[in-house]
Amino acid sequence: MRAVVVADEGFRIVELERPRPGPGEVLVKMLACGLCGTDVEKLEGRYRGSKPILGHEAAGVVVELGDGVAGLEPGDLVVPHHHTNCGECYYCLNGSPTMCPSYREYNFFPGGFSEYFTVPRFIVERGGVYRVPSGLSPLQACLTEPTACALRALKRIHDDKTHSYAVVGLGPMGITFLQLLKWRGSELIIGLDVNEARLEMAGRYGAITLNPQRGNAAEQVKRLTEGRGVDASIVAAGSPAALSLAITLTRRGGRVCLFAVPPHGSQLQHDLSDLLVREISIISSNAATEQEMREALELVSEKVVDAEGLITNRYRIEEFGEAIKTFKAGTGLKVAITP
Ligand SMILES: [Zn+2]
Ligand SMILES: [Zn+2]
Structure with a gap:
């Protein structure tokens, strides 16, 4: 074989x-x-x-x-x-x-x-x-397995006070997040990527799309959120720049989920005082359990x-x-x- x-x-x-x-x-x-x-x-x-x-x-x-x-x-x-x-x-x-x-x-x-x-x-x-x-x-x-991983990430950052989301990186995982967020009934879902083809696909899944290379993404996100920034961001691109961008898009007191795997040895270049002053939580999510596997298989079956x-x-x-x-x-x- x-x-x-x-x-x-x-x-x-x-x-x-x-x-x-x-x-x-x-x-x-x-x-x-x-x-x-x-x-x-x-x-x-x-x-x-x-x-x-x-x-x-x-x-x-x-x-x-x-x-x-x-x-x-x-x-x-x-x-x-x-x-x-x-x-x-x-x-x-x-x-x-x-x-x-x-x-x-x-x-x-x-x-x-x-x-x-x-x-x-x-x-x-x-x-x-x-x-x-x-x-x-x-x-x-x-x-099923990638959906299970996304599902667990959402469980780790979501609560009933998380209404708006930014998803940084619109590869297959980013798009999966958009679909799960839509299914969950999130009020505002913003997708960001530098790849225009992927932005177009994300638009089809009901997200507001932004290209951070064409304008100030943080300002645009603020305009969409009454000046605050999103309640939570999901980093679905494995680069320190994506994590840093996600932090800037997130409101005071908000959460950032590190989901995509950054390359071994990469470093975060970000003003750490910004994290504390704005009380930003960075929560990573790595893999999934059997509970999410079962739930994900159901969601895939239901064509969510x-x-x-x-x-x-x-x-x-x-x-x-x-x-x-x-x-x-x-x-x-x-x-x-x-x-
Ligand atoms: Zn995988
Ligand atoms: Zn054990």
């Missing part, structure tokens, strides 16, 4: 033996797997958050069950979660499940950009393999998240190099790999 793996030169498409599921494991035939910014960062050695295994936004069909697996059958269309938390450690018991030491310990083998992969027992046992409701295609279903609009490019495993080029060019939104 073909699989994409991390190599010294970035990635390599290799021919591997199809894995056999060990006790408690599930063998999945990949049907679709979204390309995430963290995959590209792993290829470039810029992401240190987890092991260099590529492809985690996967959907596929169960082919074979290891001994002792209950509740799944060969032929089931599933979305497996690539990480899960133990539920018993200090972090799990004290409100930081995605910081559980076991969370990043386990992953698909050899990864999601592979014709077949196994899901480890640790994840299967904890219910991290979800049956996809009928009527949902593998391409739609592979948006528009898969057709989001997935703009598809490539086969052997075209992985093209997929990376398209991702970097930023001409589309979500890039998905199919076998």
Whole structure:
């Protein structure tokens, strides 16, 4: 079987033996797997958050069950979660499940950009393999994990006093945020990007769009919010400049969610007194739990998240190099790999 793996030169498409599921494991035939910014960062050695295994936004069909697996059958269309938390450690018991030491310990083998992969027992046992409701295609279903991450980020910054939002960076995650905010009934949603094509797409999802390279975004946002700035900003572009911009768009006492992964070693250049004087909270959000996976699968099924609009490019495993080029060019939104 073909699989994409991390190599010294970035990635390599290799021919591997199809894995056999060990006790408690599930063998999945990949049907679709979204390309995430963290995959590209792993290829470039810029992401240190987890092991260099590529492809985690996967959907596929169960082919074979290891001994002792209950509740799944060969032929089931599933979305497996690539990480899960133990539920018993200090972090799990004290409100930081995605910081559980076991969370990043386990992953698909050899990864999601592979014709077949196994899901480890640790994840299967904890219910991290979800049956996809009928009527949902593998391409739609592979948006479950990124949607789950966005959902958890919103939970971390949202309360009933958060009425207006700015989303900085309108790639696939930024657009996902716009859709979730609209579904939540947010009163004002402003999307910012320097890419005109993406601004146009964001406009279609009901956001007011601004290009920070064409005018003073902070002033424009103030005009839209009676001079205050937005209640909360979401940083959906992985650069320190995006975080700094998000801070300037946010009202006194507001929240900024750091969602996109900045490159390892990058520094925030921002007047720190501004954070304190204006009482700005920066809250990061990293990954999602099984709770959000379940909720996200429901939202994807209900078409709250528009898969057709989001997935703009598809490539086969052997075209992985093209997929990376398209991702970097930023001409589309979500890039998905199919076998
Ligand atoms: Zn991802
Ligand atoms: Zn734990």
